[in-house]
Amino acid sequence: MSSTSSAPPWKVRRLPAADGRVFLVTGGNAGIGYFAAEQLSATGATVVLGCRDLARAEVATASIRARVPGARVRTVRLDLADLSSLDAAVESLGERHLDAVVHNAGVALDASRRQVTGDGHELMFGTNHLGHFALTRSLMPLLSAAPAARVVTVGSFAAKSERLDLDDLQSRRDYRPKRAYGRSKLAQMYFGFELERRLRAAGSTVASVVVHPGGALDSLTPSRPPFHVRTAGARWGAAPAAVLLQGKHAGAWPVVRAVLDPAVRGGELWGPRVFGLRGEPRREPVWNHLAEPSVAARLWDASCGLTGAGLNATGWGAVR
Ligand SMILES: NC(=O)c1ccc[n+]([C@@H]2O[C@H](COP(=O)([O-])OP(=O)(O)OC[C@H]3O[C@@H](n4cnc5c(N)ncnc54)[C@H](OP(=O)(O)O)[C@@H]3O)[C@@H](O)[C@H]2O)c1
Structure with a gap:
């Protein structure tokens, strides 16, 4: 599936x-986040790297400035594993509006021992999901306040073959x-x-897009x-993998398109063109199991409980 817009390719x-x-x-100091920030900086936008380690963040901003003359890039301290710190991180942005958050x-993690955040949540669920859930609310x-802001969530191909256990979201049983x-x-x-469903129901100007x-x-x-x-050794050693996979600079392409392309709409899924693994970004059909609003609604309610979010008629106090 590709964009149906008549805009230039x-x-x-x-x-x-x-x-x-x-x-x-978030996590703009390394990997895909760094390359997304570098590419977005070249558009003239102000790009803020939300990072848990400010020293690493400064190294990344120096790299972007060296490559993108006049880049408007800066950092805020943001630790997604510490939910109580997120309001302060948002406050420290010092902005009156935000056009997109990635x-x-x-x-x-690889280790077989289950780890938890300071809040007691399983570390990957707590950081990747609950941290971003709470950050969005903040x-x-x-x-x-922006005319047409976007929330761009970076998912994973690894999620395609997984199913949630709504009775054990924190992987307490049989941790793998x-x-x-x-x-x-x-x-x-x-x-x-x-x-996206809740934003539309609430008549919000904000859109939510999912990429991988x-x-x-x-x-x-x-x-x-x-x-x-x-x-050079790593480069040559990885050459066979390039048939199917790509670098993190290219992994950033769906992110950047979801932030910038006016043809991208809320509720869409974007990923790489070749087998969903590498190549230029394209719109994908939403995976079957992701189109289950009842599962998503139960996860939402559980996430509100775990992050201490207050509910109102739209399901989330701050959404409007
Ligand atoms: N690479 C892939 O093939 C692939 C495939 C599918 C999905 N993804 C997704 O793409 C995203 C980026 O992946 P990547 O490969 O670029 O990963 P990466 O190189 O390991 O970078 C991860 C980034 O997340 C930051 N981070 C980790 N914990 C954090 C916390 N508690 N608070 C704030 N920042 C935190 C890291 O900061 P530090 O430098 O401080 O550790 C780093 O900046 C991830 O969401 C990943 O799940 C990647």
Whole structure:
């Protein structure tokens, strides 16, 4: 499926100007988030990197400034694993409106021991899903103050084969790290689609779009010293993988398109063109299991409870 708009074809290396707009990218100091921030900075927009480590964030902003002359890029401290810190992080943005937030930051664990956030939530569900859920609520007044803001949630191909266990969202029983990661990304994607339904029902100007980056490897990613250096050995070693996968610069393309392309609509899913794993961004049919509003609604209610969100008639106090 592709965009049905009669607008000129989207060019990942020739982006429209976005002067005057303000974008927040969570986890913008590394990987896909860094490349999304670098590409968005080249449009003239103000790009804020929301990062838990300000020293790493400053290294990333220096890299963007070195590559994008005149880049309007800055940082705020943002730790998605600490829900009580998010209101202060939003306050420290110092903006009167926000045109897009990219829910990019993510943690993927391998160890077999289940870990929890300081709030006691399973670390991947707590950071990837609950952190962004609570952040969205805190950001809603700023998003609503922009003419047509977007919430862009970065899901994962790994969520395609997963199903949520609504009775065990925190993976307390039979913890398996890969499954818990896939479910945390699935929860994020359910959230993105449910948010869109609630925004439309509330007559909001904000739209919610879900994207996934395909398979993006550091070894296929161009160097950005000092925080990412790809050696010649890694480059040659990864060459066979490039048949199916891509670098994180390309993994950022669906994100950037979802932020900037006026033809992209709320409730859409965007990912890479080739097998959903690599290539230029294209619109995908929403995966069957994601089109289950009852699951999404139950996850939403549970997430409100776990993050301490207050409910009103629209289901979320700050959405308007
Ligand atoms: N790479 C892929 O193939 C792939 C595939 C599907 C989906 N994704 C998704 O794409 C997104 C980016 O992936 P990536 O490969 O670029 O990951 P990455 O290189 O590991 O970067 C992850 C980013 O998230 C940040 N982060 C982690 N925990 C955080 C927290 N508590 N608060 C704030 N920031 C936090 C990290 O900050 P620190 O530097 O401080 O750790 C880092 O900036 C993730 O949501 C991931 O699930 C990636």
